[in-house]
Amino acid sequence: MVPTAVFRPSAYRDVLPCRPAPSCQSDRSRRHLTQVSSTQADQTDGGQPKRRCVITPVWLRGATFAWLVLLLPCLPGLAANYSEAEALFLSGKMDEAEEIAKAEVDRGIWNRRWSELLIRCQLATGQYEPALETYDAAIGRYPTSLPLRVLGMDVAHFNDLPDRAASEAAMIQRYLQTGQLKYATSDTLIAAGRFFSENGIDARIILKNFYDRVLETDPTNLEALIATAELAISKGDFAVAAETVAKAQQRELEDARLDYLRAVALQSSDPQQAQVALVQSLRLNPVYEPALILKAEKEIDREDYAGAEATIERMLETNPKSPAAFALKAVLAHLDGDYDEEKAFREQALQWWPTNPEVDHLIGRKLSDKYRFAEGAHYQRLALTFDPSHIPATFQLAQDLLRLGDDDVGWKLAEQVNTEDPYNVVAYNLMTLKDRIDGFETIRASEAKGTPRDVDDPAAELGFEEHREPGEILIRMDRRERKVYGNAVAELLSEAKQVLCEKYQLELTRPVIVEIFPKQSDFAIRTFGLPGGEGFLGVCFGRVITANSPASQGPRPSNWKSVLWHEFCHVITLTKTKNRMPRWLSEGISVYEELERDPRWGQSMTARYREMILGDDFTPVSQLSGAFLNPPSPTHLQFAYYESSLVVRYLVDEYGAESLNATLESLADGIPINEALAKNIAPMERIETGFAEYARKLATDFGNGLEFTRRPSPEETEIEDADPAEILKWAGENPDNYWARMTSARAALARKQYADAAEHLEFLVEKNAATGESEGVLESLAVCYRELGKVEKEREVLKQLFSVSSDALPSLQRFIEMEKSQNDWSSVLESAVHALEIQPFALDVHQSLVAACRELDQSEKAIDSLRALQAMDPVDVAGLDFQMAQSLAAAGEIDAATEHLIDALLIAPRYRDAHHLLLALQEPPQAEEQAQPQEATAADEKTADEKSADEKSDATEQDATDSSNASEPGESDQSENPAAESVVE
Secondary structure, eight states: OOOSSOOOOGGGOOOSOSSOOOSOHHHHHHHHHHHHHOTTOEEEGGGEEEOOOOOOOHHHHHHHHHHHHHHGGGHHHHOOOHHHHHHHHHTTOHHHHHHHHHHHHHTTOSOHHHHHHHHHHHHHTTOHHHHHHHHHHHHHHOTTOHHHHHHHHHHHHHTTOHHHHHHHHHHHHHHHHTTGGGGOOHHHHHHHHHHHHTTTOOHHHHIIIIIHHHHHHOTTOHHHHHHHHHHHHHTTOHHHHHHHHHHHHTTOOOOHHHHHHHHHHHTTTOHHHHHHHHHHHHHHOTTOHHHHHHHHHHHHHTTOHHHHHHHHHHHHHHOTTOHHHHHHHHHHHHHTTOHHHHHHHHHHHTSSSTTOHHHHHHHHHHHHHTTOHHHHHHHHHHHHHHOTTOHHHHHHHHHHHHHHTOHHHHHHHHHHHHHHOTTOHHHHHHHHHHHHHTTSEEEEGGGTTSOOOSSOOGGGSTTOGGGSOTTOEEEEEOHHHHHHHHHHHHHHHHHHHHHHHHHTTOOOOSOEEEEEESSHHHHHHHHHSSSOOTTOOEEEOSSEEEEEOGGGSTTSOOOHHHHHHHHHHHHHHHHHHTTOSOHHHHHHHHHHHHHHHOTTSSOOOOHHHHHHHHSTTOOOGGGGGGGGSSOSSHHHHHHHHHHHHHHHHHHHHHHOHHHHHHHHHHHHTTOOHHHHHHHHTOOHHHHHHHHHHHHHHHHHHTTTTOBOOOOOOSSOSSGGGSOHHHHHHHHHHOTTBHHHHHHHHHHHHHTTOHHHHHHHHHHHHHTTOOOOOTTSHHHHHHHHHHHHTOHHHHHHHHHHHHTTOSOOHHHHHHHHHHHHHTTOHHHHHHHHHHHHTTOTTOHHHHHHHHHHHHHTTOGGGGHHHHHHHHHSOOSOHHHHHHHHHHHHHHTTOHHHHHHHHHHHHHHOTTOHHHHHHHHHHHHHHHHHHHHHHHHHHHHHHOOTTTOOHHHHHHHHHHHHHHHHHHTHHHHHHTTOOOGGGOOOO
């Protein structure tokens, strides 16, 4: 997750003018002399003397000139170059910058920037008391300097002087109300903008009235561009931040701040470039605290806790009192289960500024990044006790509560942030999304087989937990999508709850909320706060699941059942461990359980995975969580899931499912993963050694007898990208090489030489190298057989494909048509059910399933598909109502069937088949009512002992008559016709 607010002490805020002092010694000397000699100088704008034209006698000017000539050789030793000193500060050479600045301040140079630089050096190195002394002396000399007073607020805070900080803020407010900003310099405007940005002023106002004013006169003003990027990042507008940083970097300046801001701006859209920018930032300034904080956060995310500890120590070497460093140490202590140490580190972080909301906000945000949302929300509440108006903490709390399922309070807080900070992009996106979510329908998994309602049941609405059953599954879907496959979703999740709760010995006590979004952008905003997140199908936060609808995934969606099973498994394991499990274990169990539920789900060995396991991409178990962060390619990310699932399978096969379950229980007790594994399974070192052998064996068994070495090429890294003629020649010399065979087959397919392609692919199938990948061996071989007219061979290959692939939708649709032509309706039904697990909006698949059910005399199995067809804007509405009535009648739901028949007749009054079925449905109750009085009378008038043989014979005849009446609906069933035969008027 990308931080929405940057923890950045004001010691690193630059409120200095863009234009440095001229490096020419003589020019600087003349300006300095003019400033100190003019007693008529006005104290204006920030305490800077305003030079006025002072006419002096000729003899005085001559004497001054002669004095300057004599003084010139000594000037380099008397006055330092401010730009050079500031450059030392910005490159991390704090001691040198501080020494120069202190010397200039002690000399009494009439330039507030030296005092500001000295204060920034002192704050950055934890010298809070000396910083206060420097500030007191400086503000007495420059009482109207706005940049200095903004810096003074932080000085007061870190010296635990809240009243002094409030007084400084009041002084700034009064200054800003005087109207002097009309004549302000660029550094004053930037300082005012930064002050307002931390006091809840609309960002658009800050941009227009402060930063844009500076950029209008100086479009390349570095400080204004940095301030603009910082503001955009604080509001979650990373696109604007990246664009602004790019403008600044066009000046070809090396500044650690620019690269740091670029790293944050690109984190969600381009993690690779973000990492490059972060490395560059720390190269330019190895002690730049914001960059070190970001580095430590990344290390915590990938569970490199030793690396994070080392980074934090680097921060403390520069500033032994760094609040951020101790806050991150508190995070590490919490993740390690040492809560006493966590408390001690938090107290250290607050030692110098006891009410600093940034400390708790940082701790809470990092815990939320580790899916500890309850603990994260606790820390955000602590931050808000220090500063109730702290918007970052308020919004983080809103997001935490939404991920915990506490929607009522979460949405209210998000709305509050959106109102108070309308420029906050993430808050605006969330509130816009809420308007669409309010139109969703909420259903209970326990009502899976119920008829969809047109309106939500108030008892099932989110936010009314008193009406919910413990552990109930609540599903929120678009109304149309709910009618298409809502029942199937509910049935699957009910099954997942029953199977997985029993397997992992867990009883859910709180509701599980599942939200399915028809638009990918809505899913991304709900999940990540911003558009993006392509490639993610679902996310689980603990007891809240968000998922992409198949409708949003293009022509070849993933199997939505496997996705929901995977995410619900996260609900179980995260709940069982109280969200205290490493990423690799969480993902590994979920993929493993997919395969346990259905061998076609999950992932299986491929040639590329074989290559990665036996090559440099294989990751040790202890580092496996880091493989999910910033992977070099989508393939590497998928491999991280696959390798994690192999680890879980290895642990279960080698040590048993009970040991794995016990490990999860240890994690719930706060025991770190390595200790939990050592306690219940084996030490990490032994696990890594055993797993490496296990994985290598699986890899070498794939395509046994084949060669997998890539063709050496100085220019081409992938054999598939090489010249086909070269490949064919190489394939002839290496007939047992997988990559050569595969590329030769694809080249032959491109030339429509299907027989040649089939020969290569058949060879790979024989060598046990066939996979269910898209456009892999089996899919490509099926295409060859289809083009060659070898229908039976195509059918066999497709069956093999469906046994190992869960999302081969185009092949399934082709297979269904093939089976329909052969009247193999059982196969059609089975294949259609499989296809609807991938794309429930496939009209042709639903129609095929209905036809198969009719032909197999299993009309009751077509109810869900008929309901889906009714929700997809049908042409023959009456015909669908009639078919629905047939299916409902077959299922014994006579009243519901009657309603659909009436609906059909309202549309087509002369629909004869509907009339016949309606009459048939009404006859059995009438016959039964006639028979019951006769049987009652016979029971009253006669006893069994008094019945004569003739009377028994009469009774038998009466029973036969009743049986004949009861069989009339069956006669009507024989005349049922499909919807295509209906007449619509």
